[in-house]
Amino acid sequence: MSDGVQKSIENDLDAQIAELTAAISRNPRDLKAYRQRGLLKARMRRYDDALNDFNRTLALDPNDAHAYGLRALVWARKGDRDRALVDFDEAIRLAPQNGELYRSHRDRVLAESSRAPIEGGDFSILKNPFVLLGLPPTAAPALVKEAYEDAVEDEVDDVDVLMRAQQTLMTPRLRIEAEVGGFLDVDPRLTSQIVSNIRVGATIDEISEQLGKLHSLPRSNVIAHYGSALPLEMAGLCELIAAQATVTPGAVCDAINDVREEIALGRVDREQVSEALSKLLDRQTKAVIERLGFSDGATDLFDRFVSKITADAYSPTLFRLDVYVRTFAQIIAPELSKRSEAIEAACEAIKKSPKSQSCRAKLDTALQSWISLLRPVQSYEIHRQREDATTREMYIKVRDLALWLANEKKEFESAGKVVEIATGVFGHLPRAAAQMKEEAAQLLDLRNEQLAEEILTPLLQACEAANKSHRAIESELLRAGFGPGSTGSVKALFDKFATAVGSTAKLPFSDAPWRLVREVAISLNNDSSAPRAAENLLQGILDFADHKPPTAEMIKALREDQRVVRKNQVEADLGKSLQAEKWGEAEKLAERLLTLETDEENLKSARQIRETVSAKHKAVVRTRWFWGIAAAGVLIWIVASNDNNRSGTTNYRPSPPSYSATTNSPTTMTRNDAFVPGDTSETMPAVGSGLSLSRSNIRYCSYQGIRLEAARSMITTESQRQGFNTGIDDFNSRCSNYRYRQSDKNAVDAELPGKRYALDAEGRALAATWQSNSLPRPRVNR
Numbered sequence: 001m002s003d004g005v006q007k008s009i010e011n012d013l014d015a016q017i018a019e020l021t022a023a024i025s026r027n028p029r030d031l032k033a034y035r036q037r038g039l040l041k042a043r044m045r046r047y048d049d050a051l052n053d054f055n056r057t058l059a060l061d062p063n064d065a066h067a068y069g070l071r072a073l074v075w076a077r078k079g080d081r082d083r084a085l086v087d088f089d090e091a092i093r094l095a096p097q098n099g100e101l102y103r104s105h106r107d108r109v110l111a112e113s114s115r116a117p118i119e120g121g122d123f124s125i126l127k128n129p130f131v132l133l134g135l136p137p138t139a140a141p142a143l144v145k146e147a148y149e150d151a152v153e154d155e156v157d158d159v160d161v162l163m164r165a166q167q168t169l170m171t172p173r174l175r176i177e178a179e180v181g182g183f184l185d186v187d188p189r190l191t192s193q194i195v196s197n198i199r200v201g202a203t204i205d206e207i208s209e210q211l212g213k214l215h216s217l218p219r220s221n222v223i224a225h226y227g228s229a230l231p232l233e234m235a236g237l238c239e240l241i242a243a244q245a246t247v248t249p250g251a252v253c254d255a256i257n258d259v260r261e262e263i264a265l266g267r268v269d270r271e272q273v274s275e276a277l278s279k280l281l282d283r284q285t286k287a288v289i290e291r292l293g294f295s296d297g298a299t300d301l302f303d304r305f306v307s308k309i310t311a312d313a314y315s316p317t318l319f320r321l322d323v324y325v326r327t328f329a330q331i332i333a334p335e336l337s338k339r340s341e342a343i344e345a346a347c348e349a350i351k352k353s354p355k356s357q358s359c360r361a362k363l364d365t366a367l368q369s370w371i372s373l374l375r376p377v378q379s380y381e382i383h384r385q386r387e388d389a390t391t392r393e394m395y396i397k398v399r400d401l402a403l404w405l406a407n408e409k410k411e412f413e414s415a416g417k418v419v420e421i422a423t424g425v426f427g428h429l430p431r432a433a434a435q436m437k438e439e440a441a442q443l444l445d446l447r448n449e450q451l452a453e454e455i456l457t458p459l460l461q462a463c464e465a466a467n468k469s470h471r472a473i474e475s476e477l478l479r480a481g482f483g484p485g486s487t488g489s490v491k492a493l494f495d496k497f498a499t500a501v502g503s504t505a506k507l508p509f510s511d512a513p514w515r516l517v518r519e520v521a522i523s524l525n526n527d528s529s530a531p532r533a534a535e536n537l538l539q540g541i542l543d544f545a546d547h548k549p550p551t552a553e554m555i556k557a558l559r560e561d562q563r564v565v566r567k568n569q570v571e572a573d574l575g576k577s578l579q580a581e582k583w584g585e586a587e588k589l590a591e592r593l594l595t596l597e598t599d600e601e602n603l604k605s606a607r608q609i610r611e612t613v614s615a616k617h618k619a620v621v622r623t624r625w626f627w628g629i630a631a632a633g634v635l636i637w638i639v640a641s642n643d644n645n646r647s648g649t650t651n652y653r654p655s656p657p658s659y660s661a662t663t664n665s666p667t668t669m670t671r672n673d674a675f676v677p678g679d680t681s682e683t684m685p686a687v688g689s690g691l692s693l694s695r696s697n698i699r700y701c702s703y704q705g706i707r708l709e710a711a712r713s714m715i716t717t718e719s720q721r722q723g724f725n726t727g728i729d730d731f732n733s734r735c736s737n738y739r740y741r742q743s744d745k746n747a748v749d750a751e752l753p754g755k756r757y758a759l760d761a762e763g764r765a766l767a768a769t770w771q772s773n774s775l776p777r778p779r780v781n782r
Helices: 003-026 031-043 049-060 064-075 081-094 098-112 129-131 141-154 157-169 172-180 188-199 208-212 216-231 234-245 249-262 270-292 295-310 318-352 359-383 389-407 412-426 430-466 472-482 489-504 513-528 529-544 553-580 584-594 600-618 624-639 696-711 716-737 742-768
Strands: none
Touching: 003 031, 003 624, 031 049, 031 064, 031 141, 031 513, 031 529, 049 064, 064 081, 064 098, 064 141, 081 098, 098 141, 098 188, 098 216, 129 141, 129 157, 129 172, 129 389, 141 157, 157 716, 172 249, 172 270, 172 318, 172 553, 188 216, 216 270, 234 295, 234 318, 234 513, 270 295, 270 318, 295 318, 295 359, 318 359, 318 389, 318 412, 359 389, 359 412, 389 412, 389 430, 412 430, 430 489, 430 513, 430 716, 430 742, 472 489, 472 513, 472 529, 489 529, 513 529, 513 696, 513 742, 529 553, 553 584, 696 716, 696 742, 716 742
């Protein structure tokens, strides 16, 4: 209030006091003049003068309840609580019809204690016009006017606040808001107790018994008052929403009209009441949620509250929960925007430094902070079987970063880390979860391809060089083996192999270095008929495996390769012994062959040879021409163990490779004894088993087998594995078992040494077609 206005009021009061003083001079027994002058003096804070006038009034009329009430207020202003309470009690005794008014003033005096009152925040029941003026909902206009004057005199609040309260209660249209926002249809004594407790600072738990006596509307008003003053706990939030959910406009409308009929005030209709209640309950909710705030603890509490309410699909509180969640979303919007800016900054930092672990850590922290604020909203949306639009937009933003890193920068590892971070944050989004799982697998494949190229290229180049110089490396292998003591190009090959094994030991394609060097051994045996060199190479690999072992499947494959190479050596030596008629040596080699052979048909043939050689060793009197025929038979068996007169069969069934723990069945080691040139056209055979193949059909099967073996050593990813498996399935469906003319088979076999390197290159190119170079960009519904 301005100084000028205050001065004007004081002048006006002085003038009124002068008039009353003149009236008392004319009639010294005018008790009303004394009482009114005492009231005016009290308003001017001249409390001692006011007490003198009230004492004179009571001397003239000891039963003046009004004078007792006014004097009680002055005692209260002077801080004499005991005298104030005595005068209030006397006023109530003398004028019980005005007892509610005097009790409200008395309760206010009692509320003056060491504890501060629970003032309330944006929703304060103490500001309700009825409570502010100390009136019951049944107060008629005349009583309202009198209570207003008393409140002004008592300086209960600012004059303009008290004026608005009076106008609200005097205007039927406005009064409805005060009626629904107070203690409608509540015993005045219970109202007085609750208001008094609020004013003396009683907690909500301390008035729980009184709260239980209130019906839903006034109970929601009291709980909201406490919730706007101090953050509610879980029990308070649940009590508030339960009270709000059970408020019925029809019952409230009837209660208001009953009161208004009693005091002859205009009736209200149900639509007016529904509108007033809707505004009231929304005000309650907004005040409580704002006071709750969005600290980590508050957000967690609200999230648990949302989950508790949504857990009961038939709870009447569910329809109110939407207002709570929308209000919470509005309150956190500014803070959420700040946290979004932190995420954008982290994304930009990653774009500038894709390999920076600290930048990714900042993104993870920013996203976790951002998502923690939205969890209550997400919990509610999940209950509604919807995706939160804000969360979806942020997911798309982070996913775009991963796509950019993979497709534009080829930073597959960083992109995978970003997807991993996003999975931890957005994994609850149904569509996003499946999408991220697929993309994480693709990124892992791409990263493995990239790593494989970086790590294995030196070894691959060394293996290619070795395959182009079989005679040189054969000599080196026979002289110094494969290991740290090797020499020349074999030593360079071993060093690159050891480096690659160490670099891939903990990677998904740890068997790849072993496969590459193993292919060199297979090529030495099959293409250059150098089984001893191949065995030395395999033995060196197995010796190295004692210190740094590959997978059990790879060791099994290497040992099988070693067995086949040794068998080939024994077969070759056996053939030479038979031709040289060295029967004792041949018998030992036949025995050795039986320990190396695994095929039952071949074992049967080997036993027959052993028996024949043994018999010859014991009966040297037999003719030499028989052994020439026997030796020729052994050589034919060595070349094609399943040869049956003029036709034969061959089997090629590699197992599907993978850079995880998978089995790699060895390529069958063979020997080529015939070299017949022919054309080089290939014709793909029809699908089937036991078919008779032409030379061009056989050429396709032989060439394609080499291509697939070369492709096998390049496989590092799941997509390549799938492509390889498809190729093997097709190959086996055409070439796993067939009939052929021996001359055609020999002719094709003779072509292989000259075609080997070209076919290897074609196989590696084939493997490259099975890999993906970038992540797809599926259409995103924004």
